[in-house]
Amino acid sequence: MIAPDLRDKALAARGFMPPDEGDALADAALAAAAAVPGAPLLEIGTYCGKSAIWLGAAAREAGTVLFTVDHHRGSEENQAGWEWHEPDLVDPAVGLIDTLGVFRRTIADAGLEESVIAVVGDSPAVARHWLTPLALLFIDGGHGSDPAHRDFELWTPLVAPGGLLCIHDVFPDPADGGRPPYEIYLRALDSGRFTDDRAVGSLRVLRRS
Numbered sequence: 001m002i003a004p005d006l007r008d009k010a011l012a013a014r015g016f017m018p019p020d021e022g023d024a025l026a027d028a029a030l031a032a033a034a035a036v037p038g039a040p041l042l043e044i045g046t047y048c049g050k051s052a053i054w055l056g057a058a059a060r061e062a063g064t065v066l067f068t069v070d071h072h073r074g075s076e077e078n079q080a081g082w083e084w085h086e087p088d089l090v091d092p093a094v095g096l097i098d099t100l101g102v103f104r105r106t107i108a109d110a111g112l113e114e115s116v117i118a119v120v121g122d123s124p125a126v127a128r129h130w131l132t133p134l135a136l137l138f139i140d141g142g143h144g145s146d147p148a149h150r151d152f153e154l155w156t157p158l159v160a161p162g163g164l165l166c167i168h169d170v171f172p173d174p175a176d177g178g179r180p181p182y183e184i185y186l187r188a189l190d191s192g193r194f195t196d197d198r199a200v201g202s203l204r205v206l207r208r209s
């Protein structure tokens with residue numbers, strides 16, 4: 001469990017991570033950092049930094065860091081006219097979402113600037129140049145079919161043996177939400193590289209064998 005004051009910051013931060021799933025994410029991060037000493041954690045999908053507080057607090061406690069990757073322009077479902085649109089996040093000069101400023105304030109306010117490192121860019125473009133093995137990979141970026149499957153293909157080979165893969169918004173019942181996160185969860189199991197570790201809400205935690 002992370003420090004109570006940081007957990008309070010995470011609960012108050014802007015975003016969509018339920019408390020029990022955030023706590024499970026932090027537990028996974030602490031376990032992964034212990035299993036793969038010295039390796040960093042990496043999140044795909046920063047948004048406003050809510051899940052990054054849980055992960056960043058765990059990283060700091062474990063003596064490692066969290067890299068969090070986002071182009072900060074929002075996913076399809078965050079754009080104007082879609083279900084998860086938040087109009088005040090639009091940069092009027094560009095006409096697109098910009099979550100980078102809110103994220104920076106969130107992490108500064110939590111005192112986690114030394115433990116949370118923003119990587120601003122398109123997830124596949126970053127993945128193609130990333131070599132460092134990861135203690136924990138959290139996939140919570142684009143939830144469309146192409147983005148989710150590309151994140152699976154490009155990033156999951158970087159999870160170190162003994163490390164953990166976390167996937168958010170996994171809904172086995174189509175009535176509860178979109179398919180791609182569930183599809184990549186099944187792909188991870190089918191690959192033979194990962195086994196189920198824990199499920200909390202829509203969060204799945206898998207262990208790299």
Ligand code: SAH
Pocket residue numbers: 014015016017044045046047048049050051052069070071072073074075076099121122123124140141142143147
């Ligand atoms: N993990 C966050 C929520 C992430 S929302 C939390 O729980 O608080 C999904 C994010 O993925 C959005 O901010 C969006 O900009 C980002 N995203 C979508 N497609 C992306 C891509 N191809 N590269 C980088 N970021 C992407």
Ligand code: MG
Pocket residue numbers: 016140168169
């Ligand atoms: Mg999510």
